[in-house]
Amino acid sequence: MTNVHPESVVAIARKDFQDSVRSWVFWGLSTFFFALLVTTTASIWYFADDPIFGAELTTGVLVGVTSSITRVIIPVIALILGWKAIAGEWESGSMKVLLSLPHSRKDVVLGKLLGRAVVLALSLVIGFALAAVVVAALMGGFDVVDYVGLLVMSIIYGVAYVSLAVAVSAMTKSTTIAGAGVFGIFLLFYVVWNAAFNAIQLLVQFEYIDGVEYTTEFQGEEIELLRLPDWAYLFDMFDPGTAYSNVLTLATDAAEIEGAAQIEADMFHGSIPFFLQDWFSFVVLLFWILAPLAVAVYHFERVDL
Template sequence: MSVIAIAKKDFRDAMRSWVLIALIVLFALFTVGGAYISTQIAGLLGDAGDQPLDILFALQTPASFLIPIIGLMVGYKAIAGERESGSLKFLLGLPHSRRDVVLGKVLGRTGVVTVAIVIGFAVGIVAIFGFTGSFSLVEYLAFTLVTLLLGLTFVSIAVGISAATGSTTRAAVGIVSLIGLFWLLWGFIGQLLLYLITGSIVPEPPMPDWYLLYSVIPPGGGYGLAADAVLPTDGQFGVGMLAGDDVPFFAEPWFGFVILAVWIIVPLALGYWRFSRVDL
């Protein structure tokens, strides 16, 4: 009850933010761009293969890059911003618990990211239809749902950080560090380890198990696996293709949902734990 009231209020409030509208427009542009480029490439190669899947593959790139950023941007001020401005005093002056606030914020902000994803992908559908004259609705919907899960994951991470810190500056530092870690450092360190251990930068698959595990740990790794779980992609999105015949359980598509669930629950639990104990 309380959670829903907060989520509704928060959604209304955040939807009126210009930054958010700019992010939605940006994401829509990327999906159209992705759809265009992929259909062009398919056309050039004269590829008569599974076109809708190719297009989804093309959409995965902007989605796996932009949705995390949108999720983090939408979420990082959720609680720290209210603490900083003092509106949290108004919010907690009403009969809401701090847990209601954390959960309500996650719901409300996830609603916002959902709007971004739905608009972006709806525009994408229209574009694909315009370029190719066809698309696969079922696969498109499945891909949209998995992407929503990715959005929820990053909103949870951001709200967790926001709940744990008292200032938006520190929350911003937190999310920028996270982006730096997962977008730059993680892949680089992985490559470095791979080189040190196998002596080759691009070894032939199958990759060693430790590298597969290392690759699925970030939320993006979980997203790839989860996409493979709901689409007939043959492990193209996740690390499945890199594994040998004997695929370890953590490189199987279903494990993507486990990874995402951990990334949703743990940051929120830690953030709430800190937030519930602090003097406001």
């Protein structure tokens, strides 16, 4: 990218880190991630012999359970960390001081993203690192690769939401509007996206939208079934939360459900489309980092300050 100056981006990120982060937020987040991992591990270990809920304490199970919680929690943390990043500088009257110094506007957006992303990433790293000691002690075969995979994907997932929040913050001079904007993002991915996907499923069931027929084997018998059209799956894959869950199977060994792969193969006549493969979910997460950033930079470079 042109007009990006690494030294400016780092200077702004450092300033932002010093200015925006109260130290208790940082340590609070680290403690929270530590507690989350330790509690989850201890719960799995405690209930391991339970006939209904019990599961063997492995890193794979830990990743599965933890990620179902972080999938919901990380976006909220990231949106809260990011929403004031740029609009807040307007509200406090310091934006002109920032831009009087030799930074391009792109530097400002990138520096802000970096500053806020580092807060989230560092607290995740500290929480995970401290918890690793306890987790490894409770667990027989601790798989470092899976554990680090969960950490790295959680950081990328979080940065995507920080990027969304910073982008919203770059679109307005009012923190009230920015706040409404990130709440809108929250609703979009927690409610609207799922609701839309469910609606598509209903529309296919009631034949308002053409589904695709396929045959599969069920308990030794061939049966005819109907699935959604490809674009509906593509749409579903773009939900960052779905992408996060999917990508964890790429980064870790979180087990796939027995037989699911076979059914999937039957649905698409043997060749699974690229967007349903796990690596595509990783691309989706990168998309949610870069696309909001691109929109924010485009707007922020053109607007009258």
